[in-house]
Amino acid sequence: MNELQLTGGARIGMANATFPLATLKVNKDRLELNASIVGNLIFQASDIVSIEPYVMIPLLGQGIKINHNVANYNERVIFWTFKDPSAVVQQIKATGFLSNQNATEQQIDRTIIEKQAKGGFPIKKGFAIGAIVVWNALFLTDFITFFLGKTDKFPIGYGILTAIGLLFLTALLSLLSADFRRLILKEGKTVHDIKKFAIFALIISGFMLLQFGIITKFMD
Numbered sequence: 001m002n003e004l005q006l007t008g009g010a011r012i013g014m015a016n017a018t019f020p021l022a023t024l025k026v027n028k029d030r031l032e033l034n035a036s037i038v039g040n041l042i043f044q045a046s047d048i049v050s051i052e053p054y055v056m057i058p059l060l061g062q063g064i065k066i067n068h069n070v071a072n073y074n075e076r077v078i079f080w081t082f083k084d085p086s087a088v089v090q091q092i093k094a095t096g097f098l099s100n101q102n103a104t105e106q107q108i109d110r111t112i113i114e115k116q117a118k119g120g121f122p123i124k125k126g127f128a129i130g131a132i133v134v135w136n137a138l139f140l141t142d143f144i145t146f147f148l149g150k151t152d153k154f155p156i157g158y159g160i161l162t163a164i165g166l167l168f169l170t171a172l173l174s175l176l177s178a179d180f181r182r183l184i185l186k187e188g189k190t191v192h193d194i195k196k197f198a199i200f201a202l203i204i205s206g207f208m209l210l211q212f213g214i215i216t217k218f219m220d
Contacts, residue, residue, distance in 0.1 A: 063078050202212055
C-alpha cells in the first residue's frame with residue numbers, strides 16, 4: 001500500500017472534530033491529520049513514539065491514538081474512525097511509515113519541521129479570541145435583555161442573528177477570499193486546512209439564519 005487516506009473525526013487536546021471533519025493521510029514519509037480548525041498536524045517517522053488502537057465506546061468512540069514527541073503539538077491526538085482500530089494500525093504499517101528507517105530528504109524534513117514549529121491550530125490566536133468574545137457578547141445582549149424582564153419574548157433577537165450572520169460571512173469569505181484568509185490564518189496555512197469546517201459552518205449558519213429569521217418574524 002503506497003498511501004492510506006481515511007475520513008473520520010479527531011480529538012486534539014480537549015477539542016473535538018466530528019465525522020467527517022477530519023482526514024488522515026499516511027505514506028512512507030509522513031502522516032498528516034487534518035482536523036480543520038481543531039488542528040492540522042504533520043509527522044515524520046521519527047516524531048512517532050507509537051500508534052495504538054483506542055476504544056472509548058465501540059463504533060461510536062473508537063479510533064487510533066497517536067503518541068508523538070512534537071513539542072508544539074498537543075500531547076493528546078486521536079483519530080476517530082468507524083473502521084476496526086487494529087485494522088487501521090495495520091494499514092498504517094503497510095504504508096511503510098512506521099518501519100521507515102531511511103532518512104527523509106533534507107528539504108522535506110525542513111518543510112515538516114517548519115510546519116510543526118507553527119503548531120497545529122491554523123487560525124491566528126488574536127482573531128480566534130476576538131471572534132469568541134464578539135460571538136458571546138452578541139448572544140448575551142439578547143439573553144440579558146430577556147432575563148432582566150425587558151421583553152417577554154424568547155431571546156432570539158438582533159444580537160443572536162448578528163452573531164450567526166457574522167459566522168456565515170466569515171465562513172463564506174474564508175472560502176472565497178485569499179485576502180481574508182491571510183487576515184485570519186497563520187503563515188503557511190491554506191484554505192485546505194479549514195475548508196471542511198468552513199463549508200460545515202456555512203451550511204449550519206445559513207440554516208439557522210433562515211429558521212431564526214422565520215421565528216423572529218412570527219414573534220413580532
